[in-house]
Amino acid sequence: MLGLSGCTSSVEQSPEVLAKKELVVSYIDVGQGDSILVQGPSGKNMLIDAGIPEEGSKVVSYLKSRGVKKIDVLVATHPHSDHIGGMPDVIYAFPVNKVYMPKVGNNTYSYEKLLVAIKRKGLKVTTARAGVSLDLGSGVQVTILAPNSSHYDDLNEYSAVIKLRYGDTSFLFEGDAGAISEKEMLKLGYDLKADVLKVGHHGSAYSTSMAFLEAVSPRYAVISVGRYNDYGHPARVTLNRLRSQGVAIYRTDEKGTIIAFSDGKDISFTFEK
Template identity: 45%
Template sequence: MKIRTFLLPFIFLSSIVFPSFGKTATSSLYVHYIDVGQGDSIYIKTSDGEDILIDGGNNDKGDDVVAYLQQQHVDDIEIMIATHPDVDHIGGLDTVLKSFKVEQVYAPRVSHTTQSYLDFLNAVKNEGLTIQTAQKGTALGLNDVSAIFVGPVKSYSTDDTNDWSAVLKLTYGKRSFLFTGDVETTAESDMIASKQNLRADVIKIGHHGAKTSTSEVFLNGVKPTYAVISVGKENTYGHPTAEVINRLKIHKINIFRTDQQGTIIAKTDGTHLSFNVRPITSNSNIAH
């Protein structure tokens, strides 16, 4: 798959704002929901110039993720997060580790026996790194943003790794993002019960829009204005499901989809929030 490069201007009220990338500090934070087909990969550039990568797509998407990061002039990665061991999330991370200097790696304390997961572990070891545990309350040491894991809040069965997903809340100024991996309704309920502040302007929809995620109680807790669904075209799983799409529409949440729009890029200066494309499903009362 050829990942499309960013060519469109940002849509921000009535003004046209062009993105600025590179290692130098800027006044804005950028979140790239990279189109990796049926999988997840999210690149974050903070206003202080720090680079964060959450997941790396499937095994065959590693080179695409590396190419995309190179297009954004990434020279090293301060923080890499593997949300959980599923191949469509960690499959490409070994390629990224071989291609960039990575300073810190976070992952939940759950293991897997697949070759893809072993490849990831070996790549981390070969770079002389150790995996730091992603769990509720663990904060990332970033200069200009608040980034803290709000999940997992407890241990789950190792038979299904989705609820183990590392869930990160990132806040810059007045704007916030929630990155959910493949978290399902059990872990969603546990996060709500933990009384954490889960409120976020933008939510990355869990498990590519599967009906086992994005519960009513979770949406009521997060109260997002925008939802991004990372999903492959004509995938065999039926993602995103009609149940999730309808639930988002009922809550009047603006919806973005990588299968229909390619890579989605959000930009915020801590107050204003804009995207490189318009939502597929939009609440007409919200300017974007």
């Protein structure tokens, strides 16, 4: 895991993003799993998770289709296969500047493969924990809000939770954080308000607690979830909580890849099957 990053920080800007001065957030349809590409208005790219191993090549081609030439910030929210499985493919395909992961391991083949990829590329891992800022270029503020503890019984609770602000618009990415992590964020009094919430843990019943949802008060909720998954995600109770707050729900199993555009004032969405 140790070693110096061999990457320079020269900024290659996608002409499309540059011309529009927009922030583009793609919730990539990777079936049951998470993978989110954030392209800042200055041309910097952040990838949060990369789906299961079988989705790695899809994530790589999607990034290429969005003009990505390098990844400035790579976040593995937590070491479960549906989040880190496809990450070795991404690491081998693009220059990567910084890698963030919570301080917890996992005794799985996916995790071992990720560590090998990180080592082979000479990358260094920075611990993802509350208070860490991520550099997505000027105009965009990105902060990690969780994890806030050093030990949890459930690996999901270690999830890096990320808040992004661009102008008057804001996004919250929960990874698979559950009610325990949500409670900690509430107790610490963080500004959780966000226009778009990437719902925790694929919409499971153990995340998106009512108090948390009220604090975030999103206009839109994105659920990254596989069709006919074995877990019953998203849970009816979670969908009902979101509906009771009048939140518009977009699901990757229904919409495919969900792309949000922000000009700093308004947010619009498109979908790609």
